[in-house]
Amino acid sequence: MRSLHIPVLYGSQTGNSELAAENLAKSIPEALSTSTFKVTATAIQLDDFLEVSRAQWTPLCAIVCSSYGVGQAPIGSWKFREVCDLILESSSYSGTTLKGLKYALLGLGDSKYTTFFMNPTVISSGMDKAGAERIGRLGKADASGEGDKNQLKVIEEWSRNIIPELKRAAVELEAMTDKQWSIKGEEVDVATKNFHVLCRQVYDTWDRRPSVAQDFKRRASLIVEDCKSSR
Numbered sequence: 719m720r721s722l723h724i725p726v727l728y729g730s731q732t733g734n735s736e737l738a739a740e741n742l743a744k745s746i747p748e749a750l751s752t753s754t755f756k757v758t759a760t761a762i763q764l765d766d767f768l769e770v771s772r773a774q775w776t777p778l779c780a781i782v783c784s785s786y787g788v789g790q791a792p793i794g795s796w797k798f799r800e801v802c803d804l805i806l807e808s809s810s811y812s813g814t815t816l817k818g819l820k821y822a823l824l825g826l827g828d829s830k831y832t833t834f835f836m837n838p839t840v841i842s843s844g845m846d847k848a849g850a851e852r853i854g855r856l857g858k859a860d861a862s863g864e865g866d867k868n869q870l871k872v873i874e875e876w877s878r879n880i881i882p883e884l885k886r887a888a889v890e891l892e893a894m895t896d897k898q899w900s901i902k903g904e905e906v907d908v909a910t911k912n913f914h915v916l917c918r919q920v921y922d923t924w925d926r927r928p929s930v931a932q933d934f935k936r937r938a939s940l941i942v943e944d945c946k947s948s949r
Contacts, residue, residue: 722758722777726759726779728761730793734869738782740761755892764795773914785831785838799841801920803840805848815909818908820852821852823857824880829861857873
């Protein structure tokens with residue numbers, strides 16, 4: 719049985735984006751999985767995706783992120799924003815850097831501020847310029863919205879409507895031949911490696927950062943040593 723993991727990436731200052739991402743991640747497996755295609759999803763901060771998951775892209779992801787201050791990135795997404803800024807500022811990263819990836823994006827903000835949607839816009843523009851394909855409508859959830867534009871209503875509506883779009887993309891992946899599936903895997907591997915090149919310019923210690931397995935082993939050894947010393 720083939721399987722697909724969909725990371726639901728978020729950056730959240732007040733917790734609204736985090737909650738929306740967690741709720742979306744919970745709804746994805748049941749809505750997208752079939753008897754022959756298992757789909758899983760996990761909500762994870764944008765910067766944790768870089769630092770903990772080592773930017774291991776999959777063919778499909780979702781992003782839920784707000785703006786903070788004067789169009790800045792909120793908690794947990796500063797480095798990811800730096801990468802997107804780098805993509806937009808350089809002529810070296812366009813068209814093929816993230817070729818083969820599809821993403822959905824919901825942005826949160828407050829229209830009382832002129833820069834309320836700047837951060838989601840930068841992230842979307844960076845992903846697009848790098849060659850990723852956005853699916854579904856770019857969600858805009860305004861904290862100052864009223865009536866049908868109430869932020870919670872917009873979040874719920876976008877989350878409900880994006881499921882069929884994600885489903886359509888998952889069905890396309892499930893229908894691939896073994897050769898096409900292999901080619902897609904290679905394409906995603908290339909996108910991940912390309913993104914690592916960007917991360918090296920944002921993180922001075924990128925190549926010295928431990929993998930998840932290495933970090934777990936290191937932490938486990940420290941716990942064992944601590945237990946021994948406390949006897």
